[in-house]
Amino acid sequence: MKIAMSSRVYSKKGGVSRYVAELAERFAEEHEVHIFSSKWEDVGNDKIIFHKTPLPPGPILVEAGTYFLEMSALSRLMRSRFDIIHTEGLESAWLDVVTAHSIHRGAMEAMKCIGELKPIGAMDKFLLAIEKINYQKCRNYRKIICDSSSSKQELMDFYEVPAEDIAVVPLGVNAEEFKPLDKRSLKPLRDKYGIDDGDLVLLIVATEFYRKGITELINAVNILINERGYKTIKLLVVGKARIEGSRKGDTYYRELAAKLGIAKNVIFTGSASDLNAHYNLGDIFVFPTKYEAFGIPTLEAMSCGLPVINSKIGAGELITDSHDGLLLDDANNVKEIADKIETLVVDETLRVNLGENARKTAKKYTWDIIARQTMNVYEEVLRC
Structure with missing residues (x-):
């Protein structure tokens, strides 16, 4: 042909x-x-x-x-x-x-x-x-x-x-490129971003920060840290922000985190050359996107063995709720995002099971x- x-x-x-x-x-x-x-x-x-x-x-x-x-x-x-x-x-x-x-x-x-x-x-x-x-x-x-x-x-x-x-x-997804890594090999990268051994890392990979729901995610992290007492949570935002209307780059989001008093808990990496290593820094991948035709970072995160919290659209269609991830009914609902994250923060067994199943699901694609x-x-x- x-x-x-x-x-x-x-x-x-x-x-x-x-x-x-x-x-x-x-x-x-x-x-x-x-x-x-x-x-x-x-x-x-x-x-x-x-x-x-x-x-x-x-x-x-x-x-x-x-x-x-x-x-x-x-x-x-x-x-x-x-x-x-x-x-x-x-x-x-x-x-x-x-x-x-x-x-x-x-x-x-x-x-x-x-x-x-x-x-x-x-x-x-x-x-x-x-x-x-x-x-x-x-x-x-x-x-x-x-x-x-x-x-x-x-x-x-x-x-x-x-x-x-x-x-x-x-x-x-290339399941051999995006795969689980030995966490010990990531120590230099964890040190670079100030991630301590006891920290639980939430991860999102994006460039269009507003559409991907990073405003809501930062506000959800604020609820978890300042209202519910999960002080060791850190949010790792991987990707260089595009200009979206009045939101120029990541300045708006840095200022939001600072205003909420969680600037030290929200880490902006900018563009990352080794995406697989950055995915493996995360404990939970969170993707509360407002609109998505697909959203390949979700599938890449699943291939790396991460439990995912995702909108129902796009790659969310590949997820079976409570089997290989958790689905959001309303990606604009900050409390729902915080609740889903808390579910996985407090239940390590569920977190591990969802991650293992996510890897199996990713291999089907x-x-x-x-x-x-x-x-x-x-x-x-x-x-x-």
Whole structure:
């Protein structure tokens, strides 16, 4: 099979860009794989054929718009050359398979419901227009892949996409890269962040701090420390914060922790090169995200053997409540977040059992398995 895949950036860093890289490496073992990208790194397979799609320097809107036009033209011209053309996100108007990693209208509606919808900007208008063109007006796709059932439902609700046009295939995890480590090997990293032997570490990995619920998480930690007396709890926030409206970087969150008197208990690491080691610093992974198409950090944390507390959306759909994690009914409810954390703080046996089961669950979603499921979608498309 001749497969063309596009990704504006081809890399194993990040969830969306990693998706194409992981699938391409596996497909290239048996098929001819071509990657169309403006930039690539972490290339681990010399069987993959790369094609440069040049982009002009400029703001992200110019880059995204140019790439969309380039890939739309290329996809239409290449249809006779390839068996499958697979793009991620909103990168082309002519394709066989598109993976809808998120539904921008869904994200905006979610933020609107909690009163945090920022003024609609040019990039928002661009993404909404492309969604409408691809999913409602033109529908030049042959199949859409969604990372979760919640994203599938959004496509059906907002753009009236027929259910039979959508396949749900979650993102995957490399269970050999993200795995439990001997805690003794982590002492230098624990010392770096001031984590003592008796501390219980809550962990979150994120870049969009507000959407991922870090405000609520800090407030929940405040309840646990100052109202319920769990003085040895520490919250480790891994990731470099993006600018979200008036919240510029992590300044807002540092000031919030200081205002609550828990600045010493909330640790901001910034970007981390060794994510597996940082996951293993945690005792409990907490992800009270307000909107998520998937949320790959949840699956990576589970693969590392951490018990997880998660919203019901995105990767939360993979969790069986009280078996391999705890699910939040309302990710905006600070008391509920604190209660779920306290449940695991006081019950070490439950914490260990959930972590062991989480690792077993994560192994059901390795990239090898996800690649096979994606190939099944390709084969279905070719049969039609």
